[in-house]
Amino acid sequence: MDIKEAFGQKVKLLRKAKELSQEDLADKSGLNRPYISAIEQGKRNVSLEVIEKLAEALDIEIKEFFEEK
């Protein structure tokens, strides 16, 4: 699994843990829903600034995206 896929799976896991839909996460992060969907499918090589927006929207620290658990 490459870094994009691993990151996408983690975004999905954390989003669901917060009981947010992709639409909710899109609204909170300022990103659009199709982009959120593509990220979760591991199809986007996202940047630092997108990672930061997702972390803020999910109310987590960025490092949590890269933790094993």
Added chain:
Amino acid sequence: MDIKEAFGQKVKLLRKAKELSQEDLADKSGLNRPYISAIEQGKRNVSLEVIEKLAEALDIEIKEFFEEK
């Protein structure tokens, strides 16, 4: 300090802790030295794949880039 600057400072800190020059890190990561310099100056909104290359070159886990200490 924005995310790019914070990330750049951390790359520099971790590079120096490993006693690597920017040239060494460029060689190890497959990135070029001017790009490494720009990253460390907080001027690049790097992607997941670049973050992964830097982590592998520094022999650290990606989350270490985003830890406070």
